[in-house]
Amino acid sequence: MSDPPSAELRALAASAWSFRWRVECEAEVRFAALAARLDALSAPAPLADLARRASADERRHAAHCARIAAELGARLPARPPPPSPVAPPGLAEEDAVTYELVAACCVAESVSVAVLTRLLGVAEDPSLRAVLRELATDEVTHARLGWAHLAVAAARGRSAFLGPHLPAMLRGSIDDDLFDAVTPERESSALLALGVLPHAEKRALFVGALEDVIFPGLDGAGVDTGDGRAWLAGVRAAPAG
Amino acid sequence: MSETFRPNLGKLLRVLVAGGIALVGGAATRAEETPNPPTQGSGGEKAPQPDKEAQKKADEKAKADKKKADEKKKAEQSKKDAQPEGGGVKGW
Numbered sequence: 005m006s007d008p009p010s011a012e013l014r015a016l017a018a019s020a021w022s023f024r025w026r027v028e029c030e031a032e033v034r035f036a037a038l039a040a041r042l043d044a045l046s047a048p049a050p051l052a053d054l055a056r057r058a059s060a061d062e063r064r065h066a067a068h069c070a071r072i073a074a075e076l077g078a079r080l081p082a083r084p085p086p087p088s089p090v091a092p093p094g095l096a097e098e099d100a101v102t103y104e105l106v107a108a109c110c111v112a113e114s115v116s117v118a119v120l121t122r123l124l125g126v127a128e129d130p131s132l133r134a135v136l137r138e139l140a141t142d143e144v145t146h147a148r149l150g151w152a153h154l155a156v157a158a159a160r161g162r163s164a165f166l167g168p169h170l171p172a173m174l175r176g177s178i179d180d181d182l183f184d185a186v187t188p189e190r191e192s193s194a195l196l197a198l199g200v201l202p203h204a205e206k207r208a209l210f211v212g213a214l215e216d217v218i219f220p221g222l223d224g225a226g227v228d229t230g231d232g233r234a235w236l237a238g239v240r241a242a243p244a245g
Numbered sequence: 246m247s248e249t250f251r252p253n254l255g256k257l258l259r260v261l262v263a264g265g266i267a268l269v270g271g272a273a274t275r276a277e278e279t280p281n282p283p284t285q286g287s288g289g290e291k292a293p294q295p296d297k298e299a300q301k302k303a304d305e306k307a308k309a310d311k312k313k314a315d316e317k318k319k320a321e322q323s324k325k326d327a328q329p330e331g332g333g334v335k336g337w
Contacts, residue, residue, distance in 0.1 A: 027335055034334070048269050092331035103331060112336030114261055118254060119337040144260065151265025169331050176333025216254040221262035 009194050016189060017198035018076035021069050025080060028066035030087040034108055035059035035146075041101050048156060054149040061142040068135045072199065090176065092169065099165055102157045106166060107173050109150020111218060115177070117143045118213040119201060126196045136199065151221060158225040166222070170232030174214070182207050183239045211236065 009017070039055035070080055091103035120140035127133045157163045166173075182203075190203045201209065214236055219229045 024337060027337070031334075050268055054268070087334075088332075090332040090334055092329060104334075107331070108334040112334040114257070116336040117261065118257060121253060121257070144264070147261045148265035148268055151262045152268040155266040156269055172330040173333045176331075177335055178333075179335075212254045213257070217258045217261060220258055224262065 009198060012189050013192060013194055013198065014076050017195060017200045018073055018078035020195075020200045021073035021076060022078045022080055025066050025069035025073055026084045028062045028069055029084050031108070031146075032059050032062035032066060033086045034104070035062060038101065038104060038108075041097070042153075045098055045101060047101075047153070051149065051153055051156070054145065054152070058142075058146045058149060061146070065139055065142065068139070072132070072135065076198070090173070092172075095165075098157075099162060102153065102162065103166065103169065103173070105150045105153045106222075107177065109147050110154060110221060111150075111173060111177050113143050113147035113150065114217055114221075115210055115213045117147055118209050118217070119206070122201065122205070122209060123196070123199055127199060128197065132199050151225075154222075154225045154227075158227075161226075163226045164228065167228035168231055170222075170227075170229060171235035174232055174235055178210060182210065183242065211240065 035055045036059040039052045039059065042052040042055055073080060089100070089104065090107050091100035095103060117140060120136055120143060124133065124136045124140055127136055154163060186203045193202055195202055214232075219233060222229050222232070
């Protein structure tokens with residue numbers, strides 16, 4: 005049996021689960037708002053229904069993340085502030101909703117599914133495994149919501165505008181230090197047992213998700229991913245900070 | 246790690262993207278099948294033959310219109326460049 009994780013690793017994991025709690029709280033609010041906006045745009049009914057369901061899922065996920073963070077010693081505030089819209093100003097409402105759904109679902113949720121799938125493959129604690137499995141199942145549906153909406157937008161000829169926005173969308177989806185070198189503790193494989201990816205593995209998973217899932221999916225929906233791919237090549241080539 | 250995990254990511258492309266498209270397959274197809282509005286001159290009628298003077302005027306007008314469109318496009322691009330860019334959503 006392996007040694008119990010050090011206090012430092014537990015603190016790192018507590019920080020990661022606290023961050024996830026905040027992400028899930030924000031997602032609950034974002035999906036509820038998107039459901040109302042999809043209704044107002046008379047989008048296909050399944051999309052708004054999925055967004056409403058996703059909002060309820062995220063509330064449940066936030067509770068799981070809060071519990072795990074607390075077990076690891078984190079103290080969480082009452083509730084994070086609601087998220088700001090991420091679509092650039094000046095877009096038509098229909099395109100702004102597409103931007104939000106692509107950023108939240110096609111990018112963030114698709115990467116989350118990849119992360120959860122990886123964690124599920126190595127987690128041994130039954131309680132942690134149950135949470136990861138529940139979240140992974142839900143996040144698949146959340147990611148599909150984005151790809152479904154994008155397919156509708158593409159069929160209406162309203163997806164190509166996203167191409168030039170991809171660098172900003174992708175830059176905003178990662179931690180500032182994802183492509184930087186970090187402390188040895190953050191690279192520890194012992195973090196996996198606490199439901200957290202070592203830093204380099206998280207980076208590799210993000211790159212893999214972009215190259216194998218997100219860029220091909222966007223290409224298929226009529227979005228020119230050239231700018232996004234150039235952004236990725238640039239951050240990968242930049243010297244580690 | 247990435248080498249061993251990438252085949253699973255390939256499967257995700259089908260699970261997420263194709264699965265998502267399947268959710269609204271009908272809606273996407275319906276939107277695709279919506280015909281474009283008919284364009285002028287698509288009714289099969291023969292356009293009148295312009296004389297040379299009219300042709301010259303039309304060419305000049307087209308040139309002026311193109312210049313105006315180019316300037317408008319340039320102005321829009323400058324406006325776009327000045328606008329704050331969008332952001333992203335963080336996940337796990």
